[in-house]
Amino acid sequence: MAVQLDPQLLEILRCPAPDRGTLSPGTPGDPEAEVLTCAECGRGYPVRDGIPVLLLDEAVPADGGDPAEQ
Template sequence: MAVDLDPRLLEILACPSDDHAALTPGAPGDPGADALTCTECGRVYPVEDGVPVLLLDAAEHPDAR
């Protein structure tokens, strides 16, 4: 299932890492994933029950893929 967030909310959400970049729906290689991907560092944050989990510890780092 793809992430279905209010576009206004998606505009203000940002990666919690030091670069604070914007997030895009989906994951690399899986645009329909329940996740948000940082446009700068590539971390993938899960979306659980429609709620983005924007914790660095919960993110999958792109080097781990």
């Protein structure tokens, strides 16, 4: 199921990384994924129970590697 967030909230949310990129639902490879993906750095932030977890420690790197390696 795709991320379901209020469109106004999605407009104001930004990546917590220094780039402060905009976030979009899903990933380039899976638009139905339960993540928000940063347009600048490509990190994916999980959405759990409808709540975006915008913590760098929880982010999935753009290359899909281990978050601890960021």
